[in-house]
Amino acid sequence: MIEFINISLLPVFLLVFVRILAFFIVIPLLSYRTIPTPFKIGMSFFLTLVLVMTLPTTTLDFEFSYVLLLLKEIVIGLMLGWFSYMVVSAVQIAGGFIDFQMGFAIANVVDPQTGAQSPIIGQYFYMIALLFLLSIDGHHLLIDGIYGSFQMIPIDQMITFNQESIVMFVIQTFGQMFIIAFQIAIPIVGCLFLVDLALGIIARTVPQMNVFVVGLPLKIFVSFIVLFLFMSLYISLSKKLFQTMFETLHGLMQLIGGV
Structure with missing residues (x-):
């Protein structure tokens, strides 16, 4: 505890705190507007208390290069969170396809996370x-992933983005x-395509x-x-979806950290 309250750890603490907070702002679970902001800040703060004690000892000073490191941590946290949210949003894209075929495309609901309309x-x-x-x-696993990001992307080193690699990864x-x-x-x-086909045949014959x-x-009846019937298939696809999300985060950290 005495070592922790040493003022020399404050720059490292701020860098870790900024990356974790930026990550929590965007990830699917904690980015909802209904989750209070003090909760996100407090969770990031106490998680930072744990992570700082496990990271290699690094001495940093409050100078101009420190501002650049701070901006780097914000960018890394937002990128990791945004990529995780982008992969999970595949379920909403699938729901949009289904709603269009069901006739629910005009009956959207407000997404509490983004405030925009989303398919039912x-x-x-x-x-x-x-x-x-x-x-x-x-x-x-998400918390373990953000911890692993500090091993692959050190907080005291600047990063150089390979623009072509980032574009191909996206x-x-x-x-x-x-x-x-x-x-x-x-x-x-x-199945709805087959229903439309059957209705077209009926319209021509009757x-x-x-x-x-x-x-x-x-x-609507056939859709439900x-x-x-296919709910078990959806659960297995959700497992594949989250596996893809974790692999995407690991690949992004390797790309940024140059590992």
């Missing part, structure tokens, strides 16, 4: 994904995100039937049945 099924998938992440102790991450989104949405979207009146409730 996408928000439903997103909540289940977060609950699944908590059930497998994914929040502990493109690859986007590709993986959309692949998972299509895998989540394809069972329901495929012109007296108003398929527009029958089609919408029928598609298929959603119930």
Whole structure:
């Protein structure tokens, strides 16, 4: 404790605190507006108390280069959090595909995390994904990941971004995100396509039937049945989604740290 209150540890403490706080502001679990800001700051503070004692002893001074290190920590924390949120947002993209086929595209809800409108099924998938992440102790893995970032990206060293590598990494991450989104949405979207095909055949063979009146409730009914049947598949895809998220964070830290 005496070593901890030494004033020489204050620059290191601030750098660690800034990276953790920037990470917690963006990650899917703690970035909700409903979570109080003092809670995020307090959690970052006490987690920093633990991490500072485990990091190699580093002596830093409050000078101009320290401001650059502070900005570097903010950028790293935001990048790690943003990439993790970007991968998890694949479930909302899948929900958008499903809502468009179900006819729910005009009935969006307000996302409490961003304040923007999001698809109903996408928000439903997103909540289940977060609950699944908590059930497998994914929040502990995120904390372990931010701890590992200090091993791969030291706080006392500046970083040089390879612009081409970063761009290719972002493109690859986007590709993986959309692949998972299509895998989540394809069972329901495929069944609804068959329903549309059947309704088109009925409209041609029985012109007296108003398929527009029958089609919408029928598609909603079929969608909920298929959603119930394929829920186990969605859980397995959620596992793959979070595995991709952790691999993406590890790859990003390797890219930034030059490991």
